[in-house]
Every structure is written in structure tokens, then in C-alpha cells.
Amino acid sequence: MRLPNSRxxxxxxxxxxxxxxxxxxxxxNPRKRFTVLRxxxxxxxxxxxxxxxxxxxxxAPEEIKKEISKSYGIELKNxxxxxxxxxxxxxxRLFYIMMIxxxxxxxxxIPICNNLANHTILFEMMKITxxxxxxxxxxxxxxxxxxxxxx
Numbered sequence: 001m002r003l004p005n006s007r008x009x010x011x012x013x014x015x016x017x018x019x020x021x022x023x024x025x026x027x028x029n030p031r032k033r034f035t036v037l038r039x040x041x042x043x044x045x046x047x048x049x050x051x052x053x054x055x056x057x058x059x060a061p062e063e064i065k066k067e068i069s070k071s072y073g074i075e076l077k078n079x080x081x082x083x084x085x086x087x088x089x090x091x092x093r094l095f096y097i098m099m100i101x102x103x104x105x106x107x108x109x110i111p112i113c114n115n116l117a118n119h120t121i122l123f124e125m126m127k128i129t130x131x132x133x134x135x136x137x138x139x140x141x142x143x144x145x146x147x148x149x150x151x
Contacts, residue, residue, distance in 0.1 A: 024111035090134040
């Protein structure tokens with residue numbers, strides 16, 4: 001019995017998220033190499049299913065980083081203009097978009113935030129966000145502004 005396309009797609013996405021979560025968790029300990037068998041056992045999926053998602057499971061952490069960066073870039077582009085009507089401040093809007101993205105992908109961001117080896121993903125997200133930030137640079141030797149002072 002074959003599942004309808006939408007059900008198959010949902011199952012594929014759920015399996016993909018599970019595989020990503022397990023791989024990100026297994027990279028926590030660099031001395032413990034993760035293997036296809038270990039990932040299959042942790043995800044309770046077959047090796048065939050794993051290979052349908054990642055042809056080379058050992059490159060999966062790098063591929064996951066690229067997938068997340070690409071998804072975040074798309075989300076940033078899509079949400080930026082629509083949130084401009086609700087959130088006027090540019091930096092607040094960017095922060096809000098990042099938090100929404102992380103909340104929607106919490107299953108993946110929990111292992112990312114818990115594992116120093118995965119922090120490069122957060123760095124990549126910041127690299128994508130940085131060009132959009134509104135930053136005021138002060139000239140060298142200029143007195144720093146005092147907070148709470150209105151002149």
C-alpha cells in the first residue's frame with residue numbers, strides 16, 4: 001500500500017527531522033564516531049531510509065548546516081517585509097525572525113544549542129543576518145553615549 005503524496009511527504013519530512021536531530025546529538029562527543037548503524041538504531045529507521053536522505057552519512061553534519069542556512073535565508077527573505085508592518089525597528093524584526101525560525105525547528109535547535117560542535121550553524125545564521133542589521137558605528141575616540149541621557 002502506497003501512501004498519498006502529502007502523507008508520504010509528511011513522513012519523509014518527519015524522518016528527515018529525526019535523522020538530523022540524532023546526527024546533531026551524536027556529534028556531541030567527537031571521540032565517538034557516528035556510524036550508519038548507530039544512526040539507524042537511534043532513529044529506529046532502516047539504513048535504506050537513511051541513505052534516501054543522505055547518500056554519505058558522514059557528510060551529513062555539513063549538509064545539515066547547509067540545509068539550515070538555506071532554510072533560514074529563505075525564511076528571512078519571506079518574513080522580513082511582512083513583519084515590517086508589525087515590527088518597525090529593523091533589529092527587533094531580525095531578532096524576531098530568528099527566534100521564530102528556531103522555535104519552528106526546535107527539535108533541531110535543542111541539540112545545536114547544547115553542543116559546541118554545532119555552534120557553527122548559529123554562526124552561519126548570524127552571517128546571513130548581519131548584512132540586514134542596522135548598526136551605528138561611532139568614530140574613533142568619540143565619547144560613548146550615556147544611556148538614559150537625553151540631550
